[in-house]
Amino acid sequence: MAAPLVPLGSGAGQMHGGEQRGDGESHHAGLLIKHGESVKAASERLGHTNAAMTLNIHTHLWPDSEERTRAAVDKAYADRSADAQPQVDEAA
Numbered sequence: 001m002a003a004p005l006v007p008l009g010s011g012a013g014q015m016h017g018g019e020q021r022g023d024g025e026s027h028h029a030g031l032l033i034k035h036g037e038s039v040k041a042a043s044e045r046l047g048h049t050n051a052a053m054t055l056n057i058h059t060h061l062w063p064d065s066e067e068r069t070r071a072a073v074d075k076a077y078a079d080r081s082a083d084a085q086p087q088v089d090e091a092a
Contacts, residue, residue, distance in 0.1 A: 029042055029046060029061055030058075
């Protein structure tokens with residue numbers, strides 16, 4: 001298990017759930033999320049007591065699920081359309 005994040009910055013962090021958070025925590029959380037880490041992994045890395053705490057603090061950093069769903073459907077239809085294209089026999 002990775003060591004919890006040590007809060008960075010000048011100590012001018014915001015209060016979240018009664019705990020002082022460093023200025024670098026949101027940046028660190030954003031990097032973890034951008035690179036596909038799970039809520040559980042991000043929570044452990046950030047030193048949160050549980051994944052719910054991570055979601056309460058950093059939920060705005062996760063990509064919008066509606067956007068991801070729309071992209072997945074668009075990709076599925078694009079893949080299906082590509083598969084339906086007639087294949088050209090280059091030997092002929």
